[in-house]
Amino acid sequence: xxxxxxxxxxxxxxxxxxxxxRQALQADAESFGQLCRRYxxxxxxxxxxxxxxxxxxxxxxxxxxxxxxxxxxxLKEPGRFGPWVTAICxxxxxxxxxxxxxRPAPLDPGAPTTADHGEEEPSELLxxxxxxxxxxxxxxxxxxxYNGWSYEKMAQVLGATPGSIDGRLRRAKxxxxxxxxxxxxxxxxIP
Amino acid sequence: MTHDPDNSWLDSLLSRQIHRAPAExxxxxxxxxxxxxxxxxxxxxxxxxxNKEKDTHPxxxxxxxxxxxxxxxxxxxxxxxxxxxxxxxxxxxxxxxLAAVQEKVAQVSTMVLRGEKVFSxxxxxxxxxxxxxxxxFSRPYGYMEEGRMKGTLTYRMTWxxxxxxxxxxxxPWKKCLKLPFTEEQMQIMERLTPTRVMDLLLExxxxxxxxxxxxxxxxxxxxxxxxxxxxxxxxxxxxxxxQGSGTVWVGTKELLxxxxxxxxxxxxxxxxxxxxxRLHEVAVLxxxxxxxxxxxxxxxxxxxxxxxQLSDVPSAGLALVDVIMSLSGTSPSxx
Numbered sequence: 001x002x003x004x005x006x007x008x009x010x011x012x013x014x015x016x017x018x019x020x021x022r023q024a025l026q027a028d029a030e031s032f033g034q035l036c037r038r039y040x041x042x043x044x045x046x047x048x049x050x051x052x053x054x055x056x057x058x059x060x061x062x063x064x065x066x067x068x069x070x071x072x073x074x075l076k077e078p079g080r081f082g083p084w085v086t087a088i089c090x091x092x093x094x095x096x097x098x099x100x101x102x103r104p105a106p107l108d109p110g111a112p113t114t115a116d117h118g119e120e121e122p123s124e125l126l127x128x129x130x131x132x133x134x135x136x137x138x139x140x141x142x143x144x145x146y147n148g149w150s151y152e153k154m155a156q157v158l159g160a161t162p163g164s165i166d167g168r169l170r171r172a173k174x175x176x177x178x179x180x181x182x183x184x185x186x187x188x189x190i191p
Numbered sequence: 192m193t194h195d196p197d198n199s200w201l202d203s204l205l206s207r208q209i210h211r212a213p214a215e216x217x218x219x220x221x222x223x224x225x226x227x228x229x230x231x232x233x234x235x236x237x238x239x240x241x242n243k244e245k246d247t248h249p250x251x252x253x254x255x256x257x258x259x260x261x262x263x264x265x266x267x268x269x270x271x272x273x274x275x276x277x278x279x280x281x282x283x284x285x286x287x288x289l290a291a292v293q294e295k296v297a298q299v300s301t302m303v304l305r306g307e308k309v310f311s312x313x314x315x316x317x318x319x320x321x322x323x324x325x326x327x328f329s330r331p332y333g334y335m336e337e338g339r340m341k342g343t344l345t346y347r348m349t350w351x352x353x354x355x356x357x358x359x360x361x362x363p364w365k366k367c368l369k370l371p372f373t374e375e376q377m378q379i380m381e382r383l384t385p386t387r388v389m390d391l392l393l394e395x396x397x398x399x400x401x402x403x404x405x406x407x408x409x410x411x412x413x414x415x416x417x418x419x420x421x422x423x424x425x426x427x428x429x430x431x432x433x434q435g436s437g438t439v440w441v442g443t444k445e446l447l448x449x450x451x452x453x454x455x456x457x458x459x460x461x462x463x464x465x466x467x468x469r470l471h472e473v474a475v476l477x478x479x480x481x482x483x484x485x486x487x488x489x490x491x492x493x494x495x496x497x498x499x500q501l502s503d504v505p506s507a508g509l510a511l512v513d514v515i516m517s518l519s520g521t522s523p524s525x526x
């Protein structure tokens with residue numbers, strides 16, 4: 001029986017996921033709950049990296065788990081639940097993003113604009129720097145800094161090696177640094 | 192300047208920008224929000240896979256993207272409501288020789304059910320609308336339902352299968368709505384047949400009530416305390432089924448549902464003209480495999496009727512309910 005300890009901090013292994021998936025398929029609902037608790041924070045981070053909206057990201061993560069539940073019997077490698085559910089999450093979030101883009105954005109007359117301040121705040125610039133990242137790199141940044149996850153845990157979610165995670169993270173930060181520098185916020189100017 | 196190939200100076204910035212408190216997952220809450228998935232988890236996947244749960248969302252996506260737009264939606268709504276609200280040609284849920292019941296239902300060519308629908312608003316429980324209903328189902332010709340209030344015919348809806356057309360008549364207003372269906376839409380409607388809807392009911396938990404005499408016939412009863420599986424058969428903005436329970440009595444001799452009772456709570460939606468309503472419905476099997484003439488499913492529009500205009504749809508909501516409202520003098524469109 002797999003330990004029921006909850007929380008995303010617990011180290012995840014393919015073998016445990018394998019067991020939990022198999023138990024869930026045998027009407028052990030709590031095993032699925034355990035999988036949900038394990039991966040929910042990562043799913044929110046991944047969805048947020050696409051939607052750039054934390055509340056929508058939570059909705060996307062919840063829907064992702066529902067879709068995963070519906071599709072669980074089709075998962076061929078139960079030990080790869082993490083990468084599989086993350087892939088579902090990307091699709092769900094992209095669908096939500098497309099839906100949001102189809103609707104005209106409501107006007108918010110009270111929203112501050114760049115012109116109001118004359119110069120962009122560092123946080124705004126950093127947000128733009130993140131936006132201009134390719135999704136594949138932005139996802140790694142969000143996973144790393146959302147909950148402070150280790151490379152090993154990120155690798156479990158993404159189905160990649162810690163080395164490749166490290167490489168992606170370096171490239172992402174290089175791009176961010178370049179963007180900031182081009183916009184007058186080099187290393188020395190950011191508080 | 193020190194060399195920093197990792198750009199680690201960005202770490203604290205990114206952490207401040209992105210970091211969130213770890214998201215806690217509320218599994219019990221999620222189960223409540225996702226009853227179908229909860230059921231799947233509790234039953235195990237093998238049983239569910241055997242039943243091949245139907246995903247109704249693509250059906251409605253087809254309807255909503257149809258060129259026939261609102262008229263189609265209105266018609267679909269009426270049909271879906273007719274199908275959802277306790278039609279008989281389903282199967283008995285897991286009791287008296289289920290396979291035999293299923294087989295018998297599949298062999299039935301016609302059924303006539305008689306009963307009533309009692310609507311009441313949640314806000315004013317004493318405001319009650321009662322409709323006497325007759326449902327006629329014919330495998331070759333389609334489905335026709337009539338509703339009467341105090342003996343006055345208030346609606347007749349006909350789904351004519353051979354002609355692939357739908358007709359809604361509203362005698363109190365002399366209004367009609369006649370719609371052809373494309374092949375695709377026909378397929379959609381066929382998926383919304385009572386049998387298919389009752390298949391969804393099979394996925395719900397039921398409790399055996401044991402043997403009883405129902406209208407002088409030996410029967411076995413099954414009680415559904417939760418019919419959430421049908422909640423999503425139509426979009427919530429059209430028919431928002433929030434809660435439901437029902438009882439199906441299967442005649443031990445006929446091996447057919449002989450009496451169906453249901454209680455539904457329907458939230459604010461088009462069907463209820465934006466009111467929270469309760470619906471209690473009873474349908475009793477009057478006959479089966481009797482001859483129902485094709486004229487019963489005719490699509491002739493009586494003289495003097497005018498077309499139910501597109502502009503009537505938002506003001507009337509679902510015509511059926513609007514008729515009810517209008518007869519009590521509460522609907523503006525009844526003036």
